[in-house]
Amino acid sequence: MSDVIAAQRTRTNWAGNVTYRASGLARPTSVAAVQELVSRTPRLTALGSRHSFNTIADTDALQVSLADLPPVLDIDTDRRVVRVAAGMIHSQVAAGLEARGWALANLASLPHISTAGAVATGTHGSGVRNPSLAQAVVGLEIVRASGDRVFVDASTPDGSLDAHRVALGALGIVTAVELAIEPTFQVATTVHLDLPWEAVAAHFDAVVSDAYSVSLFTSFDDRGARQVWVKHRTDEPAPVVDLVALGARPADGPVHPGENDPAGVTEQGGVPGPWSERLPHFRSSFTPSTGAEIQAEYLLPAGSAVEALQALRALEPVFAPILIAAEVRTIAADTAWLAPSSERQSVGIHFTFRRDADAVAAAVERIEDVLAPFDARPHWGKVSAASAERLHEAYPRLSDFAALARDLDPTGRFRNAFLARILS
Ligand SMILES: Cc1cc2nc3c(=O)[nH]c(=O)nc-3n(C[C@H](O)[C@H](O)[C@H](O)COP(=O)(O)OP(=O)(O)OC[C@H]3O[C@@H](n4cnc5c(N)ncnc54)[C@H](O)[C@@H]3O)c2cc1C
Incomplete structure (x- = not known):
């Protein structure tokens, strides 16, 4: 069972320009608790480190933070992949990798951002040869609307890894992320x-x-x-x-x-x-x-x-x-x-x-x-x-993504107002 903290006090994003309307914030401490929470909650939205500047992480229902899940940093040197708990912030991941002689190809400007939140929004650094952090994702462990825990990677049949890399919180609660690594530099x-x-x-x-x-x-x-x-x-x-x-x-x-x-x-x-x-x-x-x-x-x-x-x-x-x-x-x-x-x-x-x-x-x-x-x-x-129409022009796969979100989350468990506007 996860702790659900009533939103009696005002909570905002990091910048303070968005006051969350969420009815509460859940802070589960295990993946099983995330599954149980998702199964019994009609609508909820994942919250990362609150560094977004719009309402993408807000909801009028429940927010769920993974910051209290135990940290995980498992390095597979043969595959050159690290598995991290989704709520861990860049600096935790980076320090853990560096200490063992490994590196990510790139990072955002701020090291306080959560891994899952950065991936979910296409967060990037700079470099003509460096794509976004989402491109470094090799696999994602996700709790679906059903409460099932699934793993999505390049071998997932419908080729949906590319849909899941930048998922705006719409396809499930990401509990772990596998990222490509390379020797430190x-x-x-x-x-x-x-x-x-x-x-x-x-x-x-x-x-x-x-x-x-x-x-x-x-x-x-x-x-x-x-x-x-x-x-x-x-x-x-x-x-x-x-x-x-x-x-x-x-x-x-x-x-x-x-x-x-x-x-x-x-x-x-x-x-x-x-x-x-x-x-x-x-x-x-x-x-x-x-x-x-x-x-x-x-x-x-x-x-x-x-x-x-x-x-x-x-x-x-x-x-x-x-x-x-x-x-x-x-x-x-x-x-x-x-x-x-x-x-x-x-x-x-x-x-x-x-x-x-x-x-x-x-x-x-x-x-x-x-x-x-x-x-x-x-x-x-x-x-x-940008209007929803403009976003559909700018992102040619947005309609395909909306269809996938409807398939995977037919009752709109992960739907908030931000997503309803662009995915309906
Ligand atoms: C000072 C500052 C510097 C920044 N620098 C950069 C930069 O260099 N490059 C850049 O591209 N952006 C940058 N950003 C923007 C930032 O990276 C994004 O807004 C990012 O989404 C923030 O991640 P977060 O963990 O705070 O996510 P939140 O704002 O908490 O959430 C964002 C989205 O991620 C989803 N999400 C979070 N956790 C999960 C999860 N476990 N499962 C599923 N979905 C989840 C939420 O539902 C929501 O849709 C910066 C922001 C700030 C405040």
Whole structure:
């Protein structure tokens, strides 16, 4: 039997811009308890580490967190696969792997995000050869609407692994995730400042392909890319693009991409360190800012990057009062039906705004108008103004996914308002 905590006190997402309407929060402590809970609860929604910025993890029924399930980190060195408990956060998984000489190919910028939540929304890092974290999924243990525990992997008959990678919480409660791993590697992060727009436009592909993971930060003002983070994998050839020759200057100390203390960012200055301590932008040991922010992000075909950035510069006056930082990353094509980078090499344009919900909503509408010609796909875990119709255009497999969700969950046990809007 799991503990169900009545929602007598106000609970919010991490950013505080969504107040959950859920009637309660269950915190089962075993997979059997998850099964029992699912069997006897008409409607419930999985909750990860609460890092989404929209209502995707909310419900007017019961939320269920897997944070109290025992941690699991089983490495199969022959298969090069790790099995982890779904509620474990990136930093727990990364530290456990690194301690045993193993690595994931990539991580999100924040190490505090849950594994299942990141996978469920297509969360990604950066790198022209790095797809989303969901693409690293080899198999998923899931509690279905029936309460049955199933395992989905590449051998599952209907080929549904690609439907399950990014599942928005709609196909069941994921209790364990198997992820592809590789031997540990070292990464060195170097930061340059103020790469002019002309250089961004002329050399975008060369800059973002110059290292394992590259991020450009901008405010869309005249400074161009005010920070360029180059994360070089030390077992690969050294970067060759001379950012100084292109007009940038080396940072003379650690920098934060937003407005917070640089002490909270992972080590820069070209000092090599383990992947687990360099691929996230933020240190796991620091509380990552106050959370008083709202994020939006769009993934576009990679070839549209320069044109889209130029078009967005027209919105700089809209952004100026509310934008903390925008980040431009690249994401390799995923096979997952609903990954924002599904079947296309992508560029992600991300916005961290101040937590002014009305101003952000207005800005997001303007952004989506500007990005409409580029077939932009909104990130599932961030704010967006896109209609259900627009999401079906952006995600061509969304109708197939809706049909699968109806098959696997005919009574809508895992259906919340977010899903009802897009899957009906
Ligand atoms: C500071 C910050 C930095 C971020 N950086 C990045 C980044 O670098 N790249 C990026 O792409 N995104 C980033 N994000 C967005 C974030 O990764 C996503 O919103 C992600 O979904 C958050 O995971 P979560 O565990 O908090 O999930 P929640 O917000 O709690 O839930 C999200 C979805 O996952 C589902 N879910 C959660 N657990 C389970 C489970 N066990 N079984 C089934 N479904 C489940 C929920 O039902 C819901 O549909 C960032 C967010 C923040 C706040």
